[in-house]
Amino acid sequence: MVAYVASCRPTIPWSRELTPTFCDTTYHESGYIKLPHKANDQYFYWYFESRSNPTDDPSYYGNSTQFNAHSWTNHANMIWLDQRTGVGFSFSGGRDDDHIEVDVGRNVYEFLLGFFQAHPKLQAKPFYIAGQSYGGHYVPAVAAYILQTQDANTTAFRINLQGITIGNGLTDTVTQYPLLVNMVVENSYNITLVSCGPMSTAQPDSGVLDTYDYWDANLCEPMITNPTRNPYDFRQLCEPDVYDDLGVVKTTLFLNQPWVQQQLHVHKPYAMSNATVLEDFAVDEERNAVHFVASILARGLRELIYAGDADLICDWKGNDAWTRKLQWSGHDGFNAANVTPFVVNGNVAGTVQAANELAFVRVFNSGHCVPRDQPAVSAALINRFLQNETL
Incomplete structure (x- = not known):
């Protein structure tokens, strides 16, 4: 070393x-x-x-x-x-x-x-x-x-x-993911994101795979297929592209303008995310x-x-x-x-x-x-x- x-x-x-x-x-x-x-x-x-x-x-x-x-x-x-x-x-x-x-x-x-x-x-x-x-x-x-x-x-x-x-x-x-259940059914803003009935059974006691499958069907899928709320700020209704709300689109457009790249002395497109990195x-x-x-x-x-x-x-x-x-x-x-x-x-x-x-x-x-x-x-x-x- x-x-x-x-x-x-x-x-x-x-x-x-x-x-x-x-x-x-x-x-x-x-x-x-x-x-x-x-x-x-x-x-x-x-x-x-x-x-x-x-x-x-x-x-x-x-x-x-x-x-x-x-x-x-x-x-x-x-x-x-x-x-x-x-x-x-x-x-x-x-x-x-x-x-x-x-x-x-x-x-x-x-x-x-x-x-x-x-x-x-x-x-x-x-x-x-x-x-x-x-x-x-x-x-x-x-x-x-x-x-x-x-x-x-x-x-x-x-x-x-x-x-x-x-x-x-x-x-x-391991600690954070299960507590998402509590957030979607009970929070200080009194906004219920999914039905609290089935979610009450989504606990990790039945095994990791069973729990993930249950959450996927009863939490993730309903929020994705009917995304009325922004997951990055559930007080807000979802924009057509949720990343617009985070400024991702505007930031990318700004940093890819020729005059901005000239100021920064860079010569490649700005990429906010990368699928290979995620993988x-x-x-x-x-x-x-x-x-x-x-x-x-x-x-x-x-x-x-x-x-x-x-x-x-x-x-x-x-x-x-x-x-x-x-x-x-x-x-x-x-x-x-x-x-x-x-x-x-x-x-x-x-x-x-x-x-x-x-x-x-x-x-x-x-x-x-x-x-x-x-x-x-x-x-x-x-x-x-x-x-x-x-x-």
Whole structure:
């Protein structure tokens, strides 16, 4: 491991500063970093300096365009990364062979080596990793890989990892999926999505395959064949294309405009999703990532788990359940902690349960994408976490 890190630093084909009037007035750049352990895998990133204090503010790796007054860049340097290869602007020279989170962990670690090589002044700053949705698998896996690699590495290079955040994530599949039943028949918005009679028998006691078959017939199929509600925010009626509501279509159209690609210095179509990537990780989805979460907490790093409470894709009840179930040294203290109001600008914006290094926040009036649905709340939440303030 020591020889590998010392001799296999990523190469940087290029990175360029972008026009100040393009997306933000602060310094920002886009670029590609080649992964040294791959034939020709190139990770695309877009880096923004903090609007307030880029010299002292922490760095954040996460996954808008008009000026966003509630941007996370108000108080943090931000790296947006397209990963895995084959999505966004990232690309591979051949068939990728990544299938599990450990593969992703190594890829992102190698990317970060290259990024900090190009930005040495950022290396010592507090560093956090953020993600949402399937980031519930990716984020803890990347953090755990960084820690494990640095434990085995005697070189001076260190990523100053301080914590992670996961929004509406899929982290503990076995715990989260069954609780979707509770969400579709009983929620704080009094919206019933399917009949509660047959759903009451959909419990995992009868065997995994029987349960999946039952849910498919009584939950998934009715919601798909009669999609009156948006699964990413069930308060909303479904658009003709549910991805329109997430901004996927608009984002793709914007990033594929010639003048935008000229600004970003890219020369390939932007792809929001990739069927091959989905296929490669089909089995991985059923695996839990909680062991990564526990290992990070054991090192004293902080973790913020939050969820909009109108999401059916990775619902808040499932996220609440796995954080309570998580086996770690602070398990009893976390479960004994009171659930208190989460207040932003004098208004109750959700609830919070926190103890030691772990916090779970339920965000009211938000679907799958909290930063989009509740931007001021999201900014307050992230800023408090970065400053290690009481939530």
